[in-house]
Amino acid sequence: MTSTTARLRDGKEITLRLIQDPPSDLIPQIHHLLHHKPSPYSSHFDDFFENSHEGIIEGLEWRFHLAFHEGVCIGNICTWEFQGIGILGHVYTHPDWRQLGLANHLLRFQEQDFARRTGHLMALNTGYQSMPYQIYLKHGYEGVPGAPGAMLKSENPGFWEEIYQAPTxxxxxxxxxxxxxxxxxxxxxxxxxxxxxxxxxxxxxxxxxxxxxxxxxxxxxxxxxxxxxxxxxxxxxxxxxxxxxxxxxxxxxxxxxxxxxxxxxxxxxxxxxxxxxxxxxxxxxxxxxxxxxxxxxxxxxxxxxxxxxxxxxxxxxxxxxxxxx
Structure with missing residues (x-):
């Protein structure tokens, strides 16, 4: 599923899209939505947009989960994955569209795609006990003891330790x-x-x-x-x-x-x-x-x-x- 629709609390319909290699006409919209990100993050985006999987992010699967209303990008979640293990970040909703359930729709959309591809484990980092932290708890994430703000979600509780059982x-x-x-x-x-x-x-x-x-x-x-x-x-x-x-x-x-x-x-x-x-x-x-x-x-x-x-x-x-x- 690369695209679907959802309805916000105010009744407005949004379109959710999964994109791995953003087309050139969409890149300015993503930049505009995430323009608040400081230089280290923006340079990471720039390398991806300019070089896609041929850049220094080669070997890393980068996915944009985007929300649109009438063709305008109003929300984003990025995931970066390697063989079913990922990091979730850049969760952002345009200020004019907050408190309407958009982030929950995007998270469910991302989770369904990850499960469909038999993803193993997703990690994220946010403010400990913040409002986003509470949202992630509702979506099945658990805090990492000893690392406040770090959270993990996996359908297999033993998977984290399994990856270190390789013979060499x-x-x-x-x-x-x-x-x-x-x-x-x-x-x-x-x-x-x-x-x-x-x-x-x-x-x-x-x-x-x-x-x-x-x-x-x-x-x-x-x-x-x-x-x-x-x-x-x-x-x-x-x-x-x-x-x-x-x-x-x-x-x-x-x-x-x-x-x-x-x-x-x-x-x-x-x-x-x-x-x-x-x-x-x-x-x-x-x-x-x-x-x-x-x-x-x-x-x-x-x-x-x-x-x-x-x-x-x-x-x-x-x-x-x-x-x-």
Whole structure:
């Protein structure tokens, strides 16, 4: 089903359309509806509109679920998927059409399409206990314990853990197709605090925003200046680990040294050193950790030594450790 109609509370009829590759005459309407989105988001849209699936979002299925009244676009939901695992975002209703049930119609439309294609799991991030949060609860989403605002919906409660049961993993350069499952990786309940300092992920957290906010550093700069990231991916292409060398945001990206991050699903931590050893780590690279982090042993094997510590540095009382090569 790529198109259907629905009736709002005021009796007006709207048309709901599913579009993967927006035609050129529709792009200005989508831009106008979502013009409030800041630069990192708009540049992500621009790459898609200009290059479609040939751009840097290659491998990621992007769908627009749009609402129209008399040919004018008045509502949107985007989903980004890889093999039945997705992120839902850019949920927006034009101010003149709010409180009429439009968002609920769009959500049902999206959910029906996802179920028809046997989608496995959809994730989103919104304000904890906000009005949108309450709407998503009514649509079957559940909050992720430990990550306020992050929500998941799946017909198979055990699916999230099933994706990490693959017999092997391999290292691969980060691509946009990894976005949905990297999001699940960073949402895992795990005692590791500093998961990816280079993209500001501390503790459980969604990477829906950090991927977009770091789009320029990861893909937009010349090769000599951009950050580098790799994924430990299962045979199904799902993210089971993260390795990165990024410019350090803790120093305003002005420090000449990079920050090294390593976060791996517990099933694969025994192999973490072997994969990380394939990365060329420049002299002077830093890595941040805590005494409880299992990556400390790996850091020492890679030639990063402990240079300092700050007790009770984090709100939870954890000590900050600073390693450097």
């Amino acid at each position: 993993v391999q290292i691969a350069p980060l691509q946009w197709r990894h976005w949905p499952t990297a999001n699940l990786l960073f949402l895992l309940e795990d005692p590791v605090l500093i998961r990816a300092a280079g993209i500001r992920i501390y503790g459980q957290g969604s990477v829906e925003g950090p991927f977009i906010f770091n789009r320029r550093q990861l893909w937009g700069l010349d090769a000599d200046y951009r950050g580098q990231a790799w994924i430990l991916e299962t045979s199904g292409g799902n993210a089971a680990g993260w390795i990165s060398l990024m410019w350090d945001p803790n120093w305003g990206y002005r420090d000449p040294h990079r920050v090294f991050d390593l976060f791996v699903h517990p099933n694969w931590r025994a192999e973490a050193h072997a994969f990380a050893a394939t990365i060329d780590i420049p002299a002077g690279t830093r890595s941040y950790s805590t005494p409880e982090d299992p990556k400390n042993e790996v850091l020492e094997k890679l030639g990063l030594s402990l240079r300092g510590s700050i007790p009770s540095f984090f709100p939870g009382g954890q000590t900050l450790l600073v390693f450097q090569s």
